[in-house]
Amino acid sequence: MSTDHSASSQALGYVYQFDRATYRLFQSGVDVVEIGVEDIDDVSVHLDNGVILEQDKSTVNSGSPLSDRSVALWKTLHIWAEMILDAPSIIDTTEFHLATNGSLSAKCLARRINRATDKESTKVICRELRDMIPSLREDLIPFGKTLSILSDEQLCNLIIKISVFDKLSAKFGGNIEELQALRVFEPGMKVGLFDQMNGWVKRKIRELVETGKQPRITRADFDKELQGLFRKVTVARxxxxxxxxxxxxxxxxxxxxxxxxxxxxxxxxxxxxxxxxxxxxxxxxxxxxxxxxxxxxxxxxxxxxxxxxxxxxxxxxxxxxxxxxxxxxxxxxxxxxxxxxxxxxxxxxxxxxxxxxxxxxxxxxxxxxxxxxxxxxxxxxxxxxxxxx
Known part of the structure; x- marks a missing residue:
């Protein structure tokens, strides 16, 4: 009997967004005001003077969901292109992050987009994307059409603002050992603290949605909850x-x-x-x-x-x-x-x-x-x- 894994993959992808949001909250600096989940993107990091929009792509194996002609890659570019078409000025204050727990090959398109950090390299990627659009398979054609509407300048400006991250832990949305807030705790305690804060993030987002508020958690609220948790787990002061x-x-x-x-x-x-x-x-x-x-x-x-x-x-x-x-x-x-x-x-x-x-x-x-x-x-x-x- 064959098993359809599409529903389970979608569920894991949804869970991964909360893992990434929790990791981002642990990681956030003083310039972070709040972090959203399924708000204006999968995860959004709202800063004092801008925003980071993040698309999260989870995979159940060690492969990459971001192959050159994958739905995940082209749909992401399509989503960001639509945002720029609706409000061109967002490019001035926005970074675009693409995160996956999978592994990218050294020469794949997503990796080359990540390496495009100047005008000349972004022009190369811009031309490559435009050359690929006419030969896209049927399910990718709508995404290609959106990109084709962008001017060369807009597409280049988008590419230079994109950062791609791979091999981000499927369990914690990143390397838990790199979280400074948890640095003094033993490995098992770090996992427990992360899991408890992850659960709190999910409950908080649910509460916000049910009360008609934006699904965003302020860094101050997260820090307050985390400090309370620290006090609980420290048995003897x-x-x-x-x-x-x-x-x-x-x-x-x-x-x-x-x-x-x-x-x-x-x-x-x-x-x-x-x-x-x-x-x-x-x-x-x-x-x-x-x-x-x-x-x-x-x-x-x-x-x-x-x-x-x-x-x-x-x-x-x-x-x-x-x-x-x-x-x-x-x-x-x-x-x-x-x-x-x-x-x-x-x-x-x-x-x-x-x-x-x-x-x-x-x-x-x-x-x-x-x-x-x-x-x-x-x-x-x-x-x-x-x-x-």
């Missing part, structure tokens, strides 16, 4: 495990420590050094408690350290390009700019003493271990044994 630290410490025991030497190199006063030592010890003690209680994975801590290094890199660039009379003052500015920044684990803001203590941990060094970050512009050479060390 990290700050609840951060205990008061014994301040009765003999500071003199730490004078030879690498992170203390770094502070000496920029000539900070004794109060700053004492506070740094206490923060360093507090951070070390807290990290042990987190590990003992299994509330922070090693993966999350490694990501946290990467985030700390990025904070320092930004601060050091700002400090070192300022016109201070001495390198010591540049180093003090670098220290201040770094330590004033908030840091996060599992999307929870860390107390200042923990943030500062972990920065000093990265600044620490011993004979066989170089510092990851530093304050003085020449901290790397100093740590290797210059006279100032």
């Amino acid at each position: 990290l700050s609840a495990i951060i205990e008061p630290f014994d301040m009765d410490v003999d500071i003199s025991q730490y004078e030879s420590h690498g992170f203390v030497k770094q502070l000496d190199w920029i000539s900070v006063n004794e109060d700053v050094i004492r506070e740094a030592i206490l923060d360093f010890l507090h951070a070390q003690d807290t990290r042990l408690k987190w590990s003992d209680n299994n509330v922070v994975s090693e993966t999350a801590l490694q990501q946290y350290e990467k985030d700390l290094k990025k904070c320092w890199e930004t601060a050091s660039r700002r400090a070192y390009r300022q016109h201070f009379p001495t390198d010591e003052l540049k180093g003090q500015e670098c220290l201040d700019l770094t330590l004033e920044q908030n840091t996060f684990i599992h999307n929870e803001i860390m107390p200042k003493s923990i943030s500062c203590g972990n920065f000093h941990t990265l600044a620490h060094f011993i004979d066989d271990q170089d510092p990851v970050i530093g304050w003085h512009p020449n901290f790397k050479s100093f740590s290797k044994g210059s006279p100032k060390s």
Whole structure:
């Protein structure tokens, strides 16, 4: 008995649109206002100053639904051409994305359209499309007619605005490992969080349609829902495990420590050094408690350290390009700019003493271990044994 897969393929395609919309919402930056599903295109990304229209093409095998004479490709071009014919000015503020979970061959038409990024290459594709139109099979003729109505200038402007993406995960609409919002979570937790937000997106779109509203989800609403979900899945808040630290410490025991030497190199006063030592010890003690209680994975801590290094890199660039009379003052500015920044684990803001203590941990060094970050512009050479060390 033969099976008609057309209905199931349509269902998978519809599901894929929600996967892509959810992925886009996770991926969205501050310039994204809202994202629509089955609104003005399969998925539409509404920006402060424009829009991205996305057509999604799902396939149940590893092949490509975007062959040179496929319905998927020509219908997509037809849809976008109709939009331009109805409102020619949209080309100025619109990008056109074609996304598939299938795999494109290196020389296929869709791939060549994606590579057309200047006037000459778009003219080549324009001529190729016009040459193909007379020989299209019957079911593609209406799509070809729409393209033929566009002027050469309009068709070239459309082609240069098209981006084509293939091999986008059929499960998540993209690579879930690349979503920064989920970077600190274990793989299984990432999948769970994505699936829960995907379900929320579907319910939200259904609610909007049933109440006669546009099927668009604002980035603010998505972020609010996601933050609420983060709070639910974090069983024990990290700050609840951060205990008061014994301040009765003999500071003199730490004078030879690498992170203390770094502070000496920029000539900070004794109060700053004492506070740094206490923060360093507090951070070390807290990290042990987190590990003992299994509330922070090693993966999350490694990501946290990467985030700390990025904070320092930004601060050091700002400090070192300022016109201070001495390198010591540049180093003090670098220290201040770094330590004033908030840091996060599992999307929870860390107390200042923990943030500062972990920065000093990265600044620490011993004979066989170089510092990851530093304050003085020449901290790397100093740590290797210059006279100032």
